[in-house]
Amino acid sequence: MSASRRWQSAYLIVVFAVLYAPIAYMIFYSFNSGGTMHGFEGFTLEYYGEVFRDGRLLIIVLNTVVIALLSSTISTILGVIGALAIMRTRTRRSRNALLSMNNVLIVSPDVIIGASLLVMFTMAGIRLGFTSVLLSHIAFSVPIVVLMVLPKLQEMSPTLIDAARDLGASGWQVLSRVVVPFIKPGIFAGFFMALTYSLDDFAVTFFVTGNGFTTLSVEIYSRARQGVSLSINALSALIFLFTLLIVLGYYVLNRRSAKRLGTGVPR
Amino acid sequence: MNAKRNVYLAPYLAWMALFIVIPIALIVYDSFFDIDGGFTFGNYEKFLTPIYLKMTVSSLWYAFLITLFSLLIAYPAAYALTKMKHKQLWLLLLILPSWVNLLLKVYAFLGIFGTYGFVNGALEALGIGRQQILFTDFSFVFVSVYIFIPFMILPVYNALEDLNPSLVFAARDLGASGWTTFRKVVFPLTLDGVKAGCQAVFIPALSLFMITRLVAGNRVITLGTAIEQHFLVTQDWGMGAAIAVFLIIAMVVIMLLTGTGQAGRVRR
Amino acid sequence: MKSLVRTLVAVLVIAAGLLIAINRLNSSQGYSGADTLTVYNWGDYIDPDLLDKFREETGIKVIYQTFDSNEAMMTKIEQGGTTFDIAVPSDYAIGKMRQENLLLPIDHAKLPNLANIDSRFLNQSFDPGNVYSIPYFWGTVGIVYNPELVGDLTFDSWDDLWDPSLRNNILLVDSAREVIGMGLNSLGYSLNDTDETHLQEALGKLKKLTPNVKALVGDEIKMLLAGEEAAVGLVWSGDASEIMDENDKLDYVIPKDGSNLWFDNMVIPKTARNLDGALKFMNFMLDPENAAQNAEYVGYATPNAKAMPLLPAEIAEDKRFYPEPALTDKLEVYDNLGKRMLAHYNELFLEFKMHKKVNDRV
Numbered sequence: 001m002s003a004s005r006r007w008q009s010a011y012l013i014v015v016f017a018v019l020y021a022p023i024a025y026m027i028f029y030s031f032n033s034g035g036t037m038h039g040f041e042g043f044t045l046e047y048y049g050e051v052f053r054d055g056r057l058l059i060i061v062l063n064t065v066v067i068a069l070l071s072s073t074i075s076t077i078l079g080v081i082g083a084l085a086i087m088r089t090r091t092r093r094s095r096n097a098l099l100s101m102n103n104v105l106i107v108s109p110d111v112i113i114g115a116s117l118l119v120m121f122t123m124a125g126i127r128l129g130f131t132s133v134l135l136s137h138i139a140f141s142v143p144i145v146v147l148m149v150l151p152k153l154q155e156m157s158p159t160l161i162d163a164a165r166d167l168g169a170s171g172w173q174v175l176s177r178v179v180v181p182f183i184k185p186g187i188f189a190g191f192f193m194a195l196t197y198s199l200d201d202f203a204v205t206f207f208v209t210g211n212g213f214t215t216l217s218v219e220i221y222s223r224a225r226q227g228v229s230l231s232i233n234a235l236s237a238l239i240f241l242f243t244l245l246i247v248l249g250y251y252v253l254n255r256r257s258a259k260r261l262g263t264g265v266p267r
Numbered sequence: 268m269n270a271k272r273n274v275y276l277a278p279y280l281a282w283m284a285l286f287i288v289i290p291i292a293l294i295v296y297d298s299f300f301d302i303d304g305g306f307t308f309g310n311y312e313k314f315l316t317p318i319y320l321k322m323t324v325s326s327l328w329y330a331f332l333i334t335l336f337s338l339l340i341a342y343p344a345a346y347a348l349t350k351m352k353h354k355q356l357w358l359l360l361l362i363l364p365s366w367v368n369l370l371l372k373v374y375a376f377l378g379i380f381g382t383y384g385f386v387n388g389a390l391e392a393l394g395i396g397r398q399q400i401l402f403t404d405f406s407f408v409f410v411s412v413y414i415f416i417p418f419m420i421l422p423v424y425n426a427l428e429d430l431n432p433s434l435v436f437a438a439r440d441l442g443a444s445g446w447t448t449f450r451k452v453v454f455p456l457t458l459d460g461v462k463a464g465c466q467a468v469f470i471p472a473l474s475l476f477m478i479t480r481l482v483a484g485n486r487v488i489t490l491g492t493a494i495e496q497h498f499l500v501t502q503d504w505g506m507g508a509a510i511a512v513f514l515i516i517a518m519v520v521i522m523l524l525t526g527t528g529q530a531g532r533v534r535r
Numbered sequence: 536m537k538s539l540v541r542t543l544v545a546v547l548v549i550a551a552g553l554l555i556a557i558n559r560l561n562s563s564q565g566y567s568g569a570d571t572l573t574v575y576n577w578g579d580y581i582d583p584d585l586l587d588k589f590r591e592e593t594g595i596k597v598i599y600q601t602f603d604s605n606e607a608m609m610t611k612i613e614q615g616g617t618t619f620d621i622a623v624p625s626d627y628a629i630g631k632m633r634q635e636n637l638l639l640p641i642d643h644a645k646l647p648n649l650a651n652i653d654s655r656f657l658n659q660s661f662d663p664g665n666v667y668s669i670p671y672f673w674g675t676v677g678i679v680y681n682p683e684l685v686g687d688l689t690f691d692s693w694d695d696l697w698d699p700s701l702r703n704n705i706l707l708v709d710s711a712r713e714v715i716g717m718g719l720n721s722l723g724y725s726l727n728d729t730d731e732t733h734l735q736e737a738l739g740k741l742k743k744l745t746p747n748v749k750a751l752v753g754d755e756i757k758m759l760l761a762g763e764e765a766a767v768g769l770v771w772s773g774d775a776s777e778i779m780d781e782n783d784k785l786d787y788v789i790p791k792d793g794s795n796l797w798f799d800n801m802v803i804p805k806t807a808r809n810l811d812g813a814l815k816f817m818n819f820m821l822d823p824e825n826a827a828q829n830a831e832y833v834g835y836a837t838p839n840a841k842a843m844p845l846l847p848a849e850i851a852e853d854k855r856f857y858p859e860p861a862l863t864d865k866l867e868v869y870d871n872l873g874k875r876m877l878a879h880y881n882e883l884f885l886e887f888k889m890h891k892k893v894n895d896r897v
Contacts, residue, residue: 008350011343012347012348012351015340015344016360018413019364019416020364021375022371022373022379023367023375025375025379025385026367026371026372026375035781036758036761036781037375037377037378037758038378038381038383038384038762039762055560055563055564056564056599058560059560059561062553062557062560065553066554066557069546069549069550069553073543073546073547073550078278078279081275081278081279082275082282084275085279085280086279088275089273089276096523098279098283099522100522100523101283101287101288102283102287103466103470103519104291104515104518105290106467106471108290108291108474108511108514108515109491109494109514111476111494111495111498111507112494112507112508112511115504116294116297117286117290119293120289121616122615122616126616127616127617128616128617129617132616135286139286139290142286147463147466148422148467150463151425151426151459151462151463154459155426155459177536180536180539181536184538185425186425189421192359193417193418193467195366196362196366200365200366200368202370206602206603206607207607207610207611209617210611210616210617210618212566212571212573212598212600214600214601216368217368217370219578220368220371221578222578222601222603223578223601224370224578224753224754224755228370228371228374232371233371236368236371239366240367243366244363247356247360248356251353251356251359302875302878318885318886318889322889374755377755377759381762381764382763399749401750401764402749480751480753483750484750485709485750485752485888488885488888488889493885496885498606499606499610500711501877502609502610502877503874503878506878
């Protein structure tokens, strides 16, 4: 390992240490019998027990995951379509116009998006709950997917497509065999960003939810007045570890199957 | 391809009309009404008073700082990532922390940065002594950068991944130093990724609100804070909407300045 | 493309599986049954065991939904689109909701337990005759402080906060009425003062407090004060009792020059569907035993006179959280000052916050 490689690894380790520090802190205090996130008194598993006894909390967690998965999938598809649409506009001016429109939702503070979506949904007579939350999450996720996919599309050399066309590929074939594989990293980046937005959103969800439907963020924020109980820490720790396992498992499986097929690590 | 009809435009425009145009129209409409529901331009006049202008300048300044530090930290990290084995895995691990609820992470930061927290404990052990870290500009920028860093790393990483390594080798063969290679070859070729990252950070950073209270103790007042106040406390939706309209205009200007979609893109 | 399709299918299959699981759980928990009651309350502001007890007694399953500010709650109720049978707003919010016709009148004949409530908490200015609201919890605004760190300051008067020895050592709640009200009270004016010269005078005085203010924060003020991040804090009494539960070094005091008396009351919003269930729920919560159990769990002061003997003596006899009528009579409830005045209060508050920052920079 060269000196520069060592520096690079050291730098990454520092970045990762900082990124995971608050999470480690949160998990550490989920075992605190003192009941608060400061002054560790003693070890307890009490809060983990609380999590499993609380059926309502479990429903909320599942709601959150379903909304996140569905909204990020749908918004990834819409976002890719959007990015392709922007790429294909002919004049620079209309492209800029589309892009600015696209970014409007990113710049608008959550409270405003939430409030105006609420007004819109009630005007349209949509029952507040699962549907309204899902639609809102799609609404604020699409723009970020577009932002992630667009640079990849811009990088793509037009000659690649021309070549495919010259070889007789149909429009669909060009898209599925040439364009999509090329922009795949952008698509995945967009998907994960959308997932992140959805999982963490509080303000928009708060406004557009109703009729008994709640997500984890809304629950956590509204508990703040009474002080967030450590069972929330415990729950987050469990979710975090669970996600970590899925990510690791997914990666190992993917590598295995890729090796078997002899294609190396999939990109 | 360019001569073909743009089949993707219709669904995208339909989506935009429903979920962007209508909400924005509602916001613009709201901005012309005062707190008692009468038509007025007063909200915009109020925005031009010193108190809101000062707030605007400070929002821009902090958003700039946050974007700058995010880029300075993210670029080398993304670069180092591309050199790692198992880089896909590392990338996923990088995003993972942002799936933990923000409020919990911020509470953890309150503990870490507090007067009797972890960092101050370390400072005291080192003989530097306790410092006020919480409720300072430093902690505000730090936590904001913490939140936004994945949004910067991802696009930069993608751009670096696409970089043709032979270009770098060629530059080195021609005798360019490491720094020159970076400045003349690597960085320009990843500029699109950098721009995407800066937009994904700068724009939302303008309207940050929760951490201004939690981590900065309202020592930092941004436009986002003011909007939240108007919508949730005073219920003066008109004024909040007027500030939001300003933010939207500012965003469009920024987009035009950074010139995304420009004709003279770097081509390979 | 292939791996993308595979991922897509996997995500959809997982989502479908989870949806089925949610449905099962919902029905096994009784949320999809016919007889449900939706309660819209602050997070963790009720003992969950009481919800189970209520179901055992009446067969009604409570769906507990939460909000984090009065204003956000009012927006949701005003817009409709969702059912809430009971909500728990604070005093000034009740006045506002009453004015905007967001509440349904309460049939007192169906609430025999209303007689348990101490009469001094009834018939308040925000809801004369309690036509629309029934007391749930009440409290005051005051100062939490660490006696070891403040020398001989006693905070009998708000002016003690301006003492130079408290430099950078005070946390304030991020709330316009409380902070401006403190300024007004310290000058001997009413909390509900709308006289512009008095308000400017209060703002001027508050600006002089800035060197002492470490931060203006929200609910996390409890965590910060319990962790001794600052020596002094301006807080609501409910928060104070929680802080002192965690850190017994601290003490709570209501300055003698006046302060705020607040209420969180139960109301029936106009969105209610299960009116009968809502009244049953109110009556259930007014039962002395249930009220005492709830007060012990939540830690706030109960307005239920019959519940007081059922509470542990160290809670019921704590004069800091159950002040004598002689003191509560001197405290003021927030009037609904109207949107315009409230906006003005917030402008002044914003100016106070901005002032602080400039001061620090110089």
